[in-house]
Amino acid sequence: MTTTPQQSPSVVEVTVSGAPRRGLASRLVSRLGSGTLQVALALVALFWMVPVVGLLLVSLRSEADNTNSGWWTVLLKPTELTLDNYRTLVDNDVLVQSFLNTVYISVPATLLVVGIGALAAYALVWMDFPGRDWIMVAVVGLLVLPIQAALIPISQLYGALGIFGSITGAILFHVAFGLPFAVFLLRNFFVNIPRDLLEAARMDGASEWRIFRRVVLPVARPALASLAVFQFLWVWNDMLVALVFTSPDSAPLTVALRSQLRQFGTNIDVLASGAFLSMLVPLLVFFAFQRHFVQGVFAGSGK
Incomplete structure (x- = not known):
């Protein structure tokens, strides 16, 4: 009597395919159409x-x-x-100079924050050095530091350095308080860049500076544009820092409009034209970077 060997039952793998679950931001973007x-x-x-x-x-x-x-x-x-109001505005030397002061403060403060913040975020993500995690903890802690707590100490420091009431002092203050948010924002974006992309560049002999300039910056363009818009709007519309750290010769447009209101009271034609000019520049900057700004806001929302 011969027995036939029993065959072991084969294991059949079943793969369930389906659309991946999307986050709230991803579903919101898909419904915008x-x-x-x-x-x-x-x-x-x-x-x-x-x-x-x-x-x-x-x-x-x-x-x-x-x-x-x-x-x-x-x-x-x-x-x-x-257009008589705008002709009067152009003839007002105080408002014209204050508009230029606003440009002199906003543009360097924005470029410095974006540049230094990008370098610091790259180092905190892709470079190993002692105390890296503690530096990131300090950056997060600086995010909750109110500006009002630093006005008196920084004023005393500026007085000792001889830059109180100057445009340089206002720029340095905006850069110092803009860097924690810049590093935090860009660090969260850089950490999502594939490591293989950077390792491939290193294998080709690229230096860290070349990797940062040729690989990381083009990929991070939406995040950099979002940061630039946030920083520029904050500095352009600022009044508290300008009131404390600038003099009448270096005051931006927000302080100049406030002084004009106190001086003339009902001079609504000059004040309205100056206020609209102060509003127009941020609107143009936002619409110019709108595409990159939206990409940066929703970057990483979909899985």
């Missing part, structure tokens, strides 16, 4: 633009017209529009 949501967002954008349009129309009307009626009446009387 729906027509209903686009209409709703357009209505919100129009509602948000009402104060901007109102300020523009006020700046294009004479002081008498602004006193007698609201800015919306110009929609029925377009003859009230005039």
